[in-house]
Amino acid sequence: MAMRSGFREIVYLFLLVLLISSLQLLRFVLQKPLPQGVLTHAQMVLDLQVLQQQLNDYSAFVVLEPDRLKLLSQRIKQVSARYPQSIPLNRFNTEVRKLVCLLDDPGASISAWPMATALLPLSLQQMQQQWLALDNDGKPLDLSRPFLSHIDGLPIRLWLQAASSMAVPRQPLAPLLQQLQVLRQELGLRDKTTVTLTLTGDNIDAVNVELPVRNNLTGKRPPAISQWQWLDTATELFRFGDLNRLESDRQLQRDFQKALQAKTLILDMRQSSGFSPMLLQLLAKGRQYPATQPMGYARYRRSSQLRSDFLSPLGFVPLNHFQLFPPISAILNSQQQPELSQWYARPPIIAPKDVAPATTQQLVLLVGAGCRNECEWLAYYAKGWRKTLLIGEHTSGDMGRKHEFRLPASEMTVSISASLMYDQYGNLLSGQGTAPDLQLALPQTLPWPKLLQALRQHFTTTAKVE
Known part of the structure; x- marks a missing residue:
């Protein structure tokens, strides 16, 4: 019996679809796979x-x-x-x-910088509008020509623009300028195993220096934990890293209690983070007037994934715990932003029952963009304390609790601020930061003799004024 024409067409159509599918599968099999990365x-x-x-x-x-x-x-x-x-x-x-x-x-x-294979083989330090080119020991590559004007023939201005596009507010640009391979890609330059540096000085011809690129950063990392150091008989130095350690480390607590007896206490907070309030509370005694009103306020981004206790790890409680002064309440109520949660308050640093005699200790805080989280609160309030001096660079204003997520294909981890912090008057603090009393770019290794001499002169002068 002859095959009916309709059935034959179905068979042919099936064979055609099968052939197309086989060709597509063959194309995927023969296609060159993408390289790793x-x-x-x-x-x-x-x-x-x-x-x-x-x-x-x-x-x-x-x-x-x-x-x-x-x-x-x-x-x-x-x-x-x-x-x-x-x-x-x-x-x-x-x-x-x-x-x-x-x-x-x-x-x-x-989560991490790109896996750069080419890093700048020197360190940079900004001096006003120019950049010092320093070797591994922190000395100029060329004493007569200490400044870097060009990299690979392009003005330093263009490299700064490229680095700025990857910098969060007030982030130091010097570490970003180290990312030579990344910035070369941004500027459309080819990769090579050397870099050409143009060095300049006052009233002297510029010179080009060609150096091999560096594959790994070899500079010393800042200390991860506190370090206690005597600078002289009346001055002690504490370097703080993770402030949360102060909550649980009994030895660290005892050491710091001893440091609070020093005539002059210098706290290096340039790489301090964490949300423990203990350091602020210890330093505020004898320096901060007791209060019944909150020391600050906060709100978080409304989301089904963020619970109402999102800010409790940072020490914030619902606003109804306090009877606010009417002007403050009016300021908070005027900030109508439905994307943000209700207001939360942070209890006062010093309650009336915890009042302490005025301290005679001179306090110096070294701050910068690495002063984050609780360190930001400390810098903000310490600026109004007597016998206290802030030295360094403007802090960044990183104070809020973070939301972290992962990108599925690249597996990169991204962290962003999901909350905003405000001072005791309802003014925004997040992203604002605190300007030090003495604006000064501090190297990792500080010239302590000169610094101590300047501090003694400062405190002697202010004591006479008071």
Whole structure:
């Protein structure tokens, strides 16, 4: 019996579909796989979508400037169009970093820098509008030409612009300028195993120096924990890293209680983070007037994933625990931002029952952009204390609790501020930071004899004025 025409067409159609499927499978089999460390366009788009959604839902700084979301969306589209086939993972890391920096969030961070194979073989230190080129010992590469004017033939200005696009507010640019390979990609320069540095000085011709690039950073890392050091018979130095250690480390508590008896106490807070309030409470006794009103306020970004106790680890309680002064209550109520939670309050540093005699100790705080979390509160309040001096650089204003998420394809971890902090008057503190009394770029190794001499002169002068 002859095959019916309709059945024959179905068989032919099935064979055609099978042939097309086989050809497609063969194409995937024969297609050259992407090298390791590269994302496909689809993977990149997926990560960018997750990034945009997370920033939209959890970033507290977006609430302050809603137009940032529009700019973020535009930049994400540009990145997606710039890499239509694939993107190296290192390059994607840089692009994500630039996108997150659009928030102006000092607490924003990416899991790690790109795996750079070329780092600048020197350290840089800003001096007004110029940059000192220093060797591993902190000495100028060329005493007569101490300043760096060009890298690979391009003015330092262009390198600073490229580094600034990846910097959160008040982040020091010197460490970013070390990322030679990353910045070369930003500026469209080819990778090579050497770098050309142009050194200049006053009334002298510039000179070009070619040096091999450095593969790994060899500089000393700042101490991770507190270090106690005698500077002279009347002066003690404490270097603080993780402030949370003060809560549980009994020996550290005993050591610090002894340091509180010194005539002059210097606290190096340039790399201090953590949310323990113990240090602020110990230092405030005898320096801070007791109060019944909150020392500060906070709100977090409304989200189904953030519970009402989101701020309790930072010491904040619901506002109804306090009877606020009417002017403060009016200021808080006037800030109507439905994207943020209700107000929370942080109890006063010193309650009336804990009043202590005025201290005679002279206190010096060394601060900078690495002073974060609880250190920011300490810097803000210490600036109003008697016999207290803040030295260093402007803090960044990183005070809020973070929201952390992971991008599925690249497996990068991103952290952003999900809350905002305010002072006792209802003024925004997050992102503002605190300016020191003496603005000074402090090297990691400080010239203590000169610094101590300057401090003695300062405190002697202020004592006469008082």
